Amino acid sequence: MNGDCPASCPYVSSRVDLLDFPLGQIHRISGGVGSSEPSSGGDVDETKRNILKLLAVAGVVGAAGGGLVGGTLQFAQPPVIGAKSYPKVQLLDVDGSPLTAKKVAAEYNVTTAELYLFNYPLTNEPNFLLNLAPATGGGPGATRVNGGVGPDGAIVAYSAICQHLGCPAPALSYYPPGTCPQTFGGKNFYIHCTCHGSTYDVANSAANLTGPAVYPLPQVTLQWNDPAKGGDDTLWAIGEKGPQPVNGHFDTLVGGYQVGNTVALQKQSPITPPACVFPGV
Numbered sequence: 001m002n003g004d005c006p007a008s009c010p011y012v013s014s015r016v017d018l019l020d021f022p023l024g025q026i027h028r029i030s031g032g033v034g035s036s037e038p039s040s041g042g043d044v045d046e047t048k049r050n051i052l053k054l055l056a057v058a059g060v061v062g063a064a065g066g067g068l069v070g071g072t073l074q075f076a077q078p079p080v081i082g083a084k085s086y087p088k089v090q091l092l093d094v095d096g097s098p099l100t101a102k103k104v105a106a107e108y109n110v111t112t113a114e115l116y117l118f119n120y121p122l123t124n125e126p127n128f129l130l131n132l133a134p135a136t137g138g139g140p141g142a143t144r145v146n147g148g149v150g151p152d153g154a155i156v157a158y159s160a161i162c163q164h165l166g167c168p169a170p171a172l173s174y175y176p177p178g179t180c181p182q183t184f185g186g187k188n189f190y191i192h193c194t195c196h197g198s199t200y201d202v203a204n205s206a207a208n209l210t211g212p213a214v215y216p217l218p219q220v221t222l223q224w225n226d227p228a229k230g231g232d233d234t235l236w237a238i239g240e241k242g243p244q245p246v247n248g249h250f251d252t253l254v255g256g257y258q259v260g261n262t263v264a265l266q267k268q269s270p271i272t273p274p275a276c277v278f279p280g281v
Ligand code: FES
Pocket: 162, 163, 164, 165, 166, 167, 193, 194, 195, 196, 197, 198, 211, 212, 213
Protein backbone atom coordinates (compact mmCIF):
# COMPACT_ATOMS: atom_id res chain seq x y z
CA MET A 1 0.00 0.00 0.00
CA ASN A 2 1.15 3.54 -0.81
CA GLY A 3 -0.61 5.93 1.48
CA ASP A 4 -4.35 5.42 1.28
CA CYS A 5 -4.29 4.30 -2.32
CA PRO A 6 -4.42 0.71 -3.38
CA ALA A 7 -1.34 -0.67 -4.99
CA SER A 8 -3.00 -0.23 -8.39
CA CYS A 9 -3.44 3.50 -7.97
CA PRO A 10 -1.95 5.08 -11.13
CA TYR A 11 -1.35 8.47 -9.60
CA VAL A 12 0.91 7.85 -6.72
CA SER A 13 3.77 5.50 -7.02
CA SER A 14 5.07 5.98 -3.57
CA ARG A 15 4.51 8.07 -0.45
CA VAL A 16 8.00 9.54 -0.96
CA ASP A 17 6.99 10.89 -4.41
CA LEU A 18 3.88 12.37 -2.90
CA LEU A 19 5.86 14.22 -0.31
CA ASP A 20 8.13 15.67 -3.00
CA PHE A 21 5.46 18.15 -4.04
CA PRO A 22 5.89 21.55 -2.51
CA LEU A 23 3.55 22.13 0.34
CA GLY A 24 0.29 23.64 -0.85
CA GLN A 25 0.85 22.81 -4.51
CA ILE A 26 -1.64 20.49 -6.12
CA HIS A 27 -0.75 18.66 -9.29
CA ARG A 28 -3.08 16.77 -11.46
CA ILE A 29 -1.38 14.35 -13.69
CA SER A 30 -3.28 14.22 -16.92
CA GLY A 31 -4.10 11.00 -18.63
CA GLY A 32 -5.93 9.26 -15.88
CA VAL A 33 -8.04 6.20 -16.26
CA GLY A 34 -10.35 6.58 -19.22
CA SER A 35 -8.71 9.83 -20.29
CA SER A 36 -7.71 10.51 -23.85
CA GLU A 37 -5.02 12.91 -22.70
CA PRO A 38 -1.45 11.75 -22.66
CA SER A 39 -0.44 10.08 -19.47
CA SER A 40 2.61 12.27 -18.97
CA GLY A 41 4.15 15.50 -20.12
CA GLY A 42 0.83 17.44 -19.69
CA ASP A 43 0.99 18.48 -16.05
CA VAL A 44 -1.28 21.33 -15.13
CA ASP A 45 -0.42 23.63 -12.30
CA GLU A 46 -3.65 23.30 -10.36
CA THR A 47 -2.46 25.79 -7.76
CA LYS A 48 -2.40 28.61 -10.30
CA ARG A 49 -5.68 27.51 -11.72
CA ASN A 50 -7.29 27.35 -8.30
CA ILE A 51 -5.93 30.75 -7.37
CA LEU A 52 -7.38 32.20 -10.56
CA LYS A 53 -10.69 30.55 -9.82
CA LEU A 54 -10.57 31.90 -6.29
CA LEU A 55 -9.85 35.41 -7.54
CA ALA A 56 -12.67 35.19 -10.04
CA VAL A 57 -15.11 34.02 -7.37
CA ALA A 58 -13.86 36.69 -4.97
CA GLY A 59 -14.38 39.32 -7.66
CA VAL A 60 -17.94 38.21 -8.28
CA VAL A 61 -18.69 38.01 -4.56
CA GLY A 62 -16.97 41.32 -3.96
CA ALA A 63 -18.89 43.05 -6.72
CA ALA A 64 -22.16 41.60 -5.54
CA GLY A 65 -21.31 42.37 -1.92
CA GLY A 66 -20.18 45.87 -2.78
CA GLY A 67 -23.37 46.51 -4.63
CA LEU A 68 -25.35 45.10 -1.76
CA VAL A 69 -23.49 47.18 0.82
CA GLY A 70 -23.69 50.28 -1.34
CA GLY A 71 -27.39 49.76 -1.85
CA THR A 72 -27.88 49.13 1.84
CA LEU A 73 -25.93 52.26 2.76
CA GLN A 74 -27.92 54.26 0.27
CA PHE A 75 -31.09 53.28 2.04
CA ALA A 76 -29.51 53.34 5.51
CA GLN A 77 -28.51 57.00 5.26
CA PRO A 78 -31.17 59.10 6.93
CA PRO A 79 -32.72 61.64 4.61
CA VAL A 80 -31.77 65.25 5.23
CA ILE A 81 -34.64 66.79 7.11
CA GLY A 82 -35.25 70.41 7.83
CA ALA A 83 -36.81 73.51 6.36
CA LYS A 84 -36.09 75.04 2.95
CA SER A 85 -36.24 78.56 4.35
CA TYR A 86 -37.29 80.34 7.53
CA PRO A 87 -41.04 80.00 7.90
CA LYS A 88 -43.30 82.74 9.20
CA VAL A 89 -44.78 81.29 12.37
CA GLN A 90 -47.32 82.93 14.67
CA LEU A 91 -46.52 82.81 18.37
CA LEU A 92 -49.23 81.66 20.76
CA ASP A 93 -49.41 82.12 24.51
CA VAL A 94 -49.25 79.12 26.87
CA ASP A 95 -53.05 78.85 26.70
CA GLY A 96 -52.97 78.61 22.90
CA SER A 97 -54.38 82.07 22.25
CA PRO A 98 -52.55 84.42 19.87
CA LEU A 99 -49.70 86.16 21.64
CA THR A 100 -49.82 89.95 21.39
CA ALA A 101 -47.43 92.60 22.61
CA LYS A 102 -50.19 93.79 24.94
CA LYS A 103 -50.41 90.32 26.52
CA VAL A 104 -46.67 90.07 26.83
CA ALA A 105 -46.55 93.44 28.60
CA ALA A 106 -49.28 92.31 30.99
CA GLU A 107 -47.91 88.82 31.73
CA TYR A 108 -44.14 89.00 31.39
CA ASN A 109 -41.37 91.46 32.15
CA VAL A 110 -37.70 91.50 33.06
CA THR A 111 -38.45 90.07 36.51
CA THR A 112 -40.25 86.98 35.19
CA ALA A 113 -38.34 84.05 36.64
CA GLU A 114 -40.03 81.22 34.75
CA LEU A 115 -38.79 80.25 31.32
CA TYR A 116 -41.10 80.70 28.33
CA LEU A 117 -39.88 78.69 25.39
CA PHE A 118 -41.00 78.07 21.85
CA ASN A 119 -39.53 75.88 19.15
CA TYR A 120 -38.41 77.55 15.95
CA PRO A 121 -37.68 76.96 13.09
CA LEU A 122 -37.38 73.26 13.86
CA THR A 123 -39.15 71.27 16.53
CA ASN A 124 -35.84 70.46 18.22
CA GLU A 125 -34.69 74.10 18.44
CA PRO A 126 -36.10 75.78 21.58
CA ASN A 127 -35.85 79.53 22.10
CA PHE A 128 -36.43 81.84 25.04
CA LEU A 129 -39.07 84.55 24.72
CA LEU A 130 -38.14 87.44 27.00
CA ASN A 131 -39.65 90.79 27.76
CA LEU A 132 -36.84 92.91 29.12
CA ALA A 133 -39.04 95.89 29.91
CA PRO A 134 -39.08 96.93 33.57
CA ALA A 135 -41.92 95.76 35.76
CA THR A 136 -44.78 98.17 36.31
CA GLY A 137 -43.51 100.86 38.62
CA GLY A 138 -39.98 100.85 37.28
CA GLY A 139 -36.80 99.09 38.30
CA PRO A 140 -34.15 97.30 36.27
CA GLY A 141 -34.85 96.49 32.68
CA ALA A 142 -33.94 97.33 29.11
CA THR A 143 -35.82 98.80 26.20
CA ARG A 144 -35.00 99.48 22.56
CA VAL A 145 -32.60 96.56 22.49
CA ASN A 146 -31.16 95.02 19.33
CA GLY A 147 -33.93 93.13 17.59
CA GLY A 148 -36.44 94.05 20.28
CA VAL A 149 -40.06 94.42 19.19
CA GLY A 150 -43.24 95.73 20.80
CA PRO A 151 -44.01 99.24 22.01
CA ASP A 152 -40.89 99.24 24.21
CA GLY A 153 -38.63 97.40 21.80
CA ALA A 154 -38.02 94.96 24.66
CA ILE A 155 -39.43 91.64 23.45
CA VAL A 156 -36.62 89.40 22.25
CA ALA A 157 -36.04 85.73 21.59
CA TYR A 158 -32.79 83.77 21.75
CA SER A 159 -31.82 80.17 21.20
CA ALA A 160 -32.17 78.13 24.38
CA ILE A 161 -29.28 75.85 23.44
CA CYS A 162 -25.89 76.87 24.82
CA GLN A 163 -23.27 77.74 22.23
CA HIS A 164 -20.56 75.93 24.18
CA LEU A 165 -21.45 72.24 24.22
CA GLY A 166 -25.15 72.49 23.59
CA CYS A 167 -26.76 72.25 27.04
CA PRO A 168 -30.41 73.20 26.49
CA ALA A 169 -32.92 74.91 28.78
CA PRO A 170 -33.42 74.62 31.68
CA ALA A 171 -29.69 73.97 32.18
CA LEU A 172 -29.43 77.17 30.17
CA SER A 173 -31.70 79.59 32.02
CA TYR A 174 -32.66 83.22 32.21
CA TYR A 175 -31.88 84.86 35.55
CA PRO A 176 -33.86 88.02 36.34
CA PRO A 177 -32.59 90.90 38.46
CA GLY A 178 -32.09 89.90 42.06
CA THR A 179 -31.39 86.26 41.35
CA CYS A 180 -27.82 86.75 42.34
CA PRO A 181 -26.73 89.49 44.69
CA GLN A 182 -23.43 89.77 42.87
CA THR A 183 -23.66 90.89 39.29
CA PHE A 184 -21.17 90.13 36.56
CA GLY A 185 -19.90 92.84 34.27
CA GLY A 186 -22.46 95.24 35.66
CA LYS A 187 -25.30 93.03 34.44
CA ASN A 188 -27.95 91.91 36.85
CA PHE A 189 -30.09 89.94 34.42
CA TYR A 190 -28.64 87.48 31.95
CA ILE A 191 -28.79 83.97 30.57
CA HIS A 192 -26.47 81.57 32.37
CA CYS A 193 -25.53 77.96 31.63
CA THR A 194 -25.11 75.76 34.67
CA CYS A 195 -23.17 73.17 32.64
CA HIS A 196 -19.87 75.07 32.46
CA GLY A 197 -20.66 78.66 33.34
CA SER A 198 -21.18 80.51 30.06
CA THR A 199 -23.17 83.72 30.43
CA TYR A 200 -24.96 85.80 27.81
CA ASP A 201 -26.07 89.43 27.81
CA VAL A 202 -29.77 89.41 27.01
CA ALA A 203 -29.88 93.19 26.50
CA ASN A 204 -27.11 93.03 23.89
CA SER A 205 -27.91 90.36 21.31
CA ALA A 206 -27.01 87.59 23.80
CA ALA A 207 -23.32 88.48 23.53
CA ASN A 208 -20.94 86.46 25.69
CA LEU A 209 -20.28 87.79 29.16
CA THR A 210 -18.34 84.73 30.31
CA GLY A 211 -17.02 81.63 28.53
CA PRO A 212 -16.26 78.95 27.77
CA ALA A 213 -18.75 79.69 24.97
CA VAL A 214 -17.29 82.14 22.49
CA TYR A 215 -20.32 82.82 20.33
CA PRO A 216 -23.54 84.61 21.23
CA LEU A 217 -26.82 82.76 21.23
CA PRO A 218 -28.57 82.90 17.86
CA GLN A 219 -31.39 85.46 17.95
CA VAL A 220 -34.84 84.84 16.53
CA THR A 221 -36.04 87.60 14.26
CA LEU A 222 -39.45 88.66 15.55
CA GLN A 223 -42.13 90.56 13.70
CA TRP A 224 -44.67 92.67 15.55
CA ASN A 225 -47.80 93.78 13.75
CA ASP A 226 -47.89 97.26 15.18
CA PRO A 227 -51.49 98.45 15.83
CA ALA A 228 -50.34 102.02 15.12
CA LYS A 229 -49.73 100.86 11.57
CA GLY A 230 -52.98 98.95 11.26
CA GLY A 231 -51.62 95.69 12.65
CA ASP A 232 -53.31 93.30 15.07
CA ASP A 233 -50.56 93.41 17.74
CA THR A 234 -49.63 89.77 17.10
CA LEU A 235 -46.07 88.43 17.26
CA TRP A 236 -44.40 86.21 14.71
CA ALA A 237 -41.09 84.44 14.29
CA ILE A 238 -39.74 85.02 10.81
CA GLY A 239 -36.03 84.13 10.98
CA GLU A 240 -33.03 83.40 13.12
CA LYS A 241 -29.54 84.85 12.90
CA GLY A 242 -26.16 84.81 14.56
CA PRO A 243 -22.52 84.24 13.67
CA GLN A 244 -23.05 80.52 14.23
CA PRO A 245 -26.06 78.26 13.69
CA VAL A 246 -27.95 76.79 16.62
CA ASN A 247 -25.55 74.48 18.45
CA GLY A 248 -25.78 70.89 17.25
CA HIS A 249 -26.93 71.93 13.76
CA PHE A 250 -24.49 72.66 10.93
CA ASP A 251 -27.33 74.81 9.58
CA THR A 252 -30.15 76.14 11.76
CA LEU A 253 -32.58 74.99 9.09
CA VAL A 254 -31.30 71.41 8.98
CA GLY A 255 -31.47 68.52 11.41
CA GLY A 256 -35.07 68.36 12.53
CA TYR A 257 -38.66 68.77 11.51
CA GLN A 258 -40.06 72.20 10.72
CA VAL A 259 -42.63 73.59 13.14
CA GLY A 260 -46.15 74.30 11.97
CA ASN A 261 -47.81 77.61 11.17
CA THR A 262 -48.22 78.41 14.87
CA VAL A 263 -46.18 77.55 17.91
CA ALA A 264 -47.18 77.94 21.55
CA LEU A 265 -45.05 79.05 24.46
CA GLN A 266 -44.12 76.32 26.92
CA LYS A 267 -43.36 77.11 30.53
CA GLN A 268 -40.40 75.63 32.39
CA SER A 269 -38.80 76.26 35.73
CA PRO A 270 -35.19 77.38 35.62
CA ILE A 271 -32.48 75.52 37.45
CA THR A 272 -32.01 77.79 40.41
CA PRO A 273 -28.52 77.58 41.79
CA PRO A 274 -28.37 77.01 45.53
CA ALA A 275 -26.17 80.06 45.84
CA CYS A 276 -24.93 82.87 43.66
CA VAL A 277 -24.26 81.67 40.14
CA PHE A 278 -20.98 83.54 40.25
CA PRO A 279 -19.54 82.66 43.65
CA GLY A 280 -16.57 84.80 44.48
CA VAL A 281 -17.18 87.37 41.77
S1 FES B 1 -22.66 73.79 27.56
FE1 FES B 1 -23.10 75.71 28.36
S2 FES B 1 -21.28 76.36 29.24
FE2 FES B 1 -20.82 74.40 28.45
